Amino acid sequence: xxxxxVFLALAFAVPGALVTVACDESAAIKDVPPDAARGPIGxxxxxxxxxxxxxxxxxxxxxxxxxxxxxxxxxxxATKIAxxxxxxxxxxxxxxxxxx
Amino acid sequence: MSLAxxxxxxFVALPSAVRAAPCDAxxxxxxxxxxxxxxVENGDTQEPLLKRLGKKLMQTAGAKLRIVYRNRPTCELAxxxxxxxxxxxxxxxxxxxxxxxxxxxxxxxxxPTCDAPAAPPAVDLAIGxxxxxxxxxxxxxxxxxxxxxxxxxxYGFIVHKGSSQIAITAExxxxxxxxxxxxxxxxxxxxxxxxxVRGLTASTTLTMAAAIGLTAAQMKATTPSxxxxxxxxxxxxxxxxxxxIGILGTELYDQNRGQVKLLAxxxxxxxxxxxxxxxxxxxxxxxxxxxxxLPWSPTPYLFEAGAxxxxxxxxxxxxxxxLSGRKQExxxxxxxxxxxxxxxxxxAMRVKRDFDGGQLSLFDPPEPCGCFFDKxxxxxxxxxxxxxxxxxxxxxxxxxxxxxxx
Numbered sequence: 026x027x028x029x030x031v032f033l034a035l036a037f038a039v040p041g042a043l044v045t046v047a048c049d050e051s052a053a054i055k056d057v058p059p060d061a062a063r064g065p066i067g068x069x070x071x072x073x074x075x076x077x078x079x080x081x082x083x084x085x086x087x088x089x090x091x092x093x094x095x096x097x098x099x100x101x102x103a104t105k106i107a108x109x110x111x112x113x114x115x116x117x118x119x120x121x122x123x124x125x
Numbered sequence: 126m127s128l129a130x131x132x133x134x135x136f137v138a139l140p141s142a143v144r145a146a147p148c149d150a151x152x153x154x155x156x157x158x159x160x161x162x163x164x165v166e167n168g169d170t171q172e173p174l175l176k177r178l179g180k181k182l183m184q185t186a187g188a189k190l191r192i193v194y195r196n197r198p199t200c201e202l203a204x205x206x207x208x209x210x211x212x213x214x215x216x217x218x219x220x221x222x223x224x225x226x227x228x229x230x231x232x233x234x235x236x237p238t239c240d241a242p243a244a245p246p247a248v249d250l251a252i253g254x255x256x257x258x259x260x261x262x263x264x265x266x267x268x269x270x271x272x273x274x275x276x277x278x279x280y281g282f283i284v285h286k287g288s289s290q291i292a293i294t295a296e297x298x299x300x301x302x303x304x305x306x307x308x309x310x311x312x313x314x315x316x317x318x319x320x321x322v323r324g325l326t327a328s329t330t331l332t333m334a335a336a337i338g339l340t341a342a343q344m345k346a347t348t349p350s351x352x353x354x355x356x357x358x359x360x361x362x363x364x365x366x367x368x369x370i371g372i373l374g375t376e377l378y379d380q381n382r383g384q385v386k387l388l389a390x391x392x393x394x395x396x397x398x399x400x401x402x403x404x405x406x407x408x409x410x411x412x413x414x415x416x417x418x419l420p421w422s423p424t425p426y427l428f429e430a431g432a433x434x435x436x437x438x439x440x441x442x443x444x445x446x447x448l449s450g451r452k453q454e455x456x457x458x459x460x461x462x463x464x465x466x467x468x469x470x471x472x473a474m475r476v477k478r479d480f481d482g483g484q485l486s487l488f489d490p491p492e493p494c495g496c497f498f499d500k501x502x503x504x505x506x507x508x509x510x511x512x513x514x515x516x517x518x519x520x521x522x523x524x525x526x527x528x529x530x531x
């Protein structure tokens with residue numbers, strides 16, 4: 026699952042916490058600063074998610090998903106909305122805190 | 126149907142001192158008692174489907190069948206079906222029937238109510254709206270009872286039309302609903318009195334809680350809404366547009382898109398948030414069907430099974446065959462009723478799961494109907510070729526008027 030791990034690392038390191046891709050309601054999205062506790066910011070080298078698909082393969086989705094992680098992050102033409110809110114209760118690694 | 130009209134209809138139909146005709150003697154309500162009855166209990170998210178199909182079964186030139194039904198939370202109706210299995214009176218849960226009036230519009234008019242018979246009839250079919258494994262106190266399934274997956278039901282978080290929010294992450298949901306008051310610090314959903322849920326045994330609460338890593342009992346919200354329609358109204362009329370949030374079946378949202386907004390949802394370990402549909406304005410449930418939108422579950426159909434696990438009662442078998450698309454009558458297309466009601470037939474799905482909040486795996490339906498589904502939703506379109514027989518489909522198969530791959 027190395028690909029998924031790399032992918033998820035990028036998911037939490039996308040510069041600018043909110044990026045809208047093909048979003049039809051982008052005007053309603055607020056620009057929120059990234060949560061520094063989530064991980065490194067400013068990753069410039071995209072991961073290779075589809076290593077067998079050639080240099081033009083997409084870098085933020087899976088072309089031929091088979092596992093759960095790949096299915097939910099499969100390439101799609103649907104509207105997608107990037108959102109990384111500041112949630113101070115989350116653990117530094119992004120994990121959920123226990124319920125009170 | 127406007128929300129206001131629907132709410133008025135719902136309130137008018139609530140039980141009152143005025144007696145209605147007994148459900149097994151509807152002649153007193155100018156109805157024929159000669160028409161066979163199918164007694165049903167169902168989640169309220171499944172009512173639009175029962176009304177649509179019920180109208181067709183009542184108006185068919187073939188064998189007429191009257192659906193008499195009661196909305197009830199999934200775990201309660203399953204518990205009843207595993208136990209007493211009768212349609213006895215339940216406080217604030219009216220029983221309704223499909224009328225014979227050809228002018229009755231199932232999309233805009235409430236079904237008339239009737240009184241529970243003095244000798245309560247057996248429930249023939251129970252239709253839940255989430256995995257029964259999510260019901261914490263449900264006893265083991267008795268022998269002789271079968272449970273099969275009906276169409277899939279999607280759910281979502283709804284907010285006030287004036288809210289600036291367009292998406293919610295699973296982490297935000299966990300912190301907003303899992304902590305009392307605003308102590309989860311997941312703005313703007315910090316006011317517990319403005320977080321609206323259904324009861325602990327309702328499918329909407331069970332499935333949505335699982336989607337954010339909680340159980341229904343862990344949801345910190347205001348007093349649960351008695352019905353989905355009342356919950357919708359609470360969010361739509363909330364004084365603080367930004368802080369209000371609720372949970373709702375998407376079939377009800379689809380009928381009331383002008384009243385509230387449904388948020389795109391990003392599940393755990395997912396990069397982007399998605400709407401149930403490919404855009405916020407379409408209806409084809411693309412993201413539910415291909416695994417990008419996670420809050421959904423199948424609708425379990427419970428019935429008494431005969432030999433081989435098939436329904437013991439012919440009218441139950443007929444309804445199941447119609448709704449699954451396995452059979453189509455000359456003037457009753459059950460699959461059309463499923464799609465028109467905002468549900469997703471299994472034959473249009475590309476993924477599956479085994480329990481609420483469970484991981485997805487790929488699914489290849491044995492008799493696909495994705496082309497028909499894409500074409501049949503409001504504003505729908507398909508690139509599949511129309512067909513009248515397999516001959517037009519080459520190596521493919523003609524299903525519900527369109528060439529499918531198999």
